[in-house]
Amino acid sequence: MSDQAELHQQLVDMMTANGSLRTEPWTRVAEAVPRHNFLRGGFFRTVAGAVPTAWEPVHEGDDGWLEGCYSDESLVTQIAGTITPEDIRGQITREPTSSSTLPSLVLRMLEGLQVEDGHKVLEIGTGTGYSTALLCARLGAGNVTSVEYDERVASRARAALGHLETYPTLVTGDGLLGHGEGAPYDRIIATCGVRTVPTAWVEQTRPGGLILATVGGWLGSSELFMLARPQLPPPLGLLPDLDEGKERETGTGADVLNNWTSRFVVQLAVPGAQHLTLERDGHTENVLVDTESGSWAAVYEDSGQWLVRQDGPDALWDAVEEQFGRWCATIRW
Known part of the structure; x- marks a missing residue:
C-alpha cells in the first residue's frame, strides 16, 4: 500500500471510529475520493508563535504536504481573497478567505443531508471541490450542481474534479441566489456560513426537501464555515469616541x-x-x-x-x- 493510500485509509478509519462516518454508502464514498487531489495547489499552515497570526505555504511535495492532506483539519487555501500558496514564498499575515474544511465535518454534514438515490442536490460553496466530489460519488455527477462565488477558486475546483473525470454542473456566481435553472432540488447544502437562509434557496427546494446550512453572523457565533462573501461585514472604519456615552x-x-x-x-x-x-x-x-x-x-x-x-x-x-x-x-x- 502506498503512503497516500495508507494515509487515506487511516483517515477513513478514524472518521468511522469517532462517529463522523456512520453509514456504509458514505464510507464507500469517503474511501473512493482522494482528498489530496483537491489540494495540489498547496495550503497554508500557521507559523508557530507568530503574533499576529502568520501563515506560510505548504506546496505539493513539501514535507508534511501529503500528511496534511489526510489530516482531519481544515486547511486554508486562500488568503485575502486572492492569494494562494502558489503565489508566495515566506509568510503572510492577512485573513484567510477560503479553505478545505476538515473531512469529518464534511462527512457529518453530508450524512445529515439524508440524501437518497436519485436526489438532486445544490451545493453552495464549491471550494476545493472535495465535498462536491463526495456528492458526485454518492449520487452521480448529473444530480449535483455546485455554485462558487470566486472565479479562481471555481477554476481550480473544476480542474481537480476533471482530473477524477467527474463533471457536475459547476456555476460561478452568487450562491445566495441559488441556481434557478436546475431547480427544484431535493436537497440544498451550504459549505459557507450565512446570516439568514436566502429566500431563493427555499423557493428552489422541492416541497418536503431539506436545506442544511450554518447560520452565523458578524459576532462569529457559528464558526463552522467562513461567511458567504456577499454577507461579510463592512469595514469598521474610524472607531467612535469610546469615552463618550x-x-x-x-x-x-x-x-x-x-x-x-x-x-x-x-x-x-x-x-x-x-x-x-x-x-x-x-x-x-x-x-x-x-x-x-x-x-x-x-x-x-x-x-x-x-x-x-x-x-x-x-x-x-x-x-x-x-x-x-x-x-x-x-x-x-
Missing part, C-alpha cells in the same frame, strides 16, 4: 461573547454589530460597533463588577441584556 453597571458580562451558544443568542439582539477587544486604561474592553447606525457599547470588568458604556441611537447592550435574559429564562440549567 453613558456608563452603568450591568448584570450581563462580556463573557456572553466568549461562549459559542450565548454568542448566537446575543447576535439575534444586535445582528448588525461587530465585536473587537481593546486595552484601555488598564482594562480589557469588549466593544460592539454597529457601523450602519453608529451605535456602540463597551463592556469591561472593574473590581469584580461589570460596567457598560454605550452611545448612539440604539442601546446595543440593553438589547443584549433583554435577549440574553429571555433566553436564560427559557432553558433549564
